[in-house]
Amino acid sequence: MNILFDIGHPAHVHLFKNFISFLKERKHNVYVVSRKKDVTEVLLDYYEIDYFSLSEPRKNKLGMLKELRSRNKQIFKLHQKYKFDVSFGTSVSIGFLNRKYGVPAYNLNEDDDSVVKYYTYLSYPRATKIINPDCIRYQKWKKKRVLYPSYHEFAYLHPNNFHPDLAIVKEYGLEPYKYIIIRMSGLIAHHDSGMQGLGEELLAKIKNLVEQKQGYRIIESHELKKQYQIKPWDLHNVLAFSRMIISDSQTMTIEGAVLGVPSIRINTFIDKSTVIEELEKKYLLAYGFYPTETEPIIATVQKLLNNENLTSIWTEKKKNLLVDKIDMNKWMIDYFVDEIEK
Known part of the structure; x- marks a missing residue:
């Protein structure tokens, strides 16, 4: 499978790094698009995860919409070249990719809907599944929710995955x-x-x-x-x-x-x-x-x-x-x- 990860925050590098290693071991093709947010790309380089750098954060809603439009166009072009089978991320763009090309989008987020209203209304209607900790508060898109008893941070800090040195x-x-x-x-x-x-x-x-x-x-x-x-x-x-x-x-x-x-x-x-x-x-x-x-x-x-x-x-x-x-x-x-x- 050709699998896309949209990674826009340092924490998401950690969230997905072990999962990406698993997918590569199973001979899947992994493609990562990134964002110049804090040390996101520094971490991707360190963990030797290849990526396409698409944008950097902008400060206001208009700027963010312009950034989103630019990211979407670039991701669409990448899809035309690599033909993604599925996508993952705490990402608005993978939802647009799903809507336009039918690439299943699995949106992982641990914020309550009420805290990230702008994000939820742009991303969740276009997502295939919305994957959340089972403790969060939500009201809409109930049929799309997949809940689990954990947090993002336990993808990389659970004792199975991390031993302090x-x-x-x-x-x-x-x-x-x-x-x-x-x-x-x-x-x-x-x-x-x-x-x-x-x-x-x-x-x-x-x-x-x-x-x-x-x-x-x-x-x-x-x-x-x-x-x-x-x-x-x-x-x-x-x-x-x-x-x-x-x-x-x-x-x-x-x-x-x-x-x-x-x-x-x-x-x-x-x-x-x-x-x-x-x-x-x-x-x-x-x-x-x-x-x-x-x-x-x-x-x-x-x-x-x-x-x-x-x-x-x-x-x-x-x-x-x-x-x-x-x-x-x-x-x-x-x-x-x-x-x-x-």
Whole structure:
């Protein structure tokens, strides 16, 4: 089969990389189209996944529509050349490909419909199947839904797929559980419009608090400034041995939580993501705060820094999570073999 993946975000490289390896081993032809979003193409290069680079993010809805139109045209041309049999992605374009040429489109997304309205109305009516975690909120397109008990992040961070490497942490001169990761995302996606994250004033207060705690280091990552202290392909290993992550990134909050790392999320998406709500309220692996909640944020960071049993407590919480959640990569493989490849 000729199989298309539309990959527009670094997290989607991780989501599909193991699945792509499986498909190649079964002698399928895999074609990837990408987007110059953050370190997406850096990761594709590192994992030696060939790709066609089609576009880069634009800032407003008009710009995004122009980008979508350009991507669609380029994907249509690629289809005329390679004759795709099926497509995967968290992607609007694969739906248009399905509508125009009848290429089945499997749309994987872990956001609630209400959070990504623009995306859902452009993509879901044209998708063959909409593949979501079973915890998300949705109302429409019920017959197209395929639900599974997991998250995207378990396609690459489930213990079956990921074994944290302490040697990588030591390469950076870091001592396990004696450093904190601070991640500031760009908040420039279409669903980020009007949203706020971790500001410089609050960041300074957090850094001052950590610096007062002897022996702790801060590892910072700033998407818009393109400043990264850790190589993108090493980040999950470094995250796994961190004391905590403080971030306004939805994805990295989930990644930290599923690794059993205390994750403090600071943005205005509070109560808008069922996946993260579940990690915060059911599994108690993460905390969510509005950027204005300075005192509770500082108090939580202080509490986590002072807790001598923190690592063992979060390890137990992670075990509880793993009882309920499956290996997402294995689920994709089984679904492909049973429903698509047959």
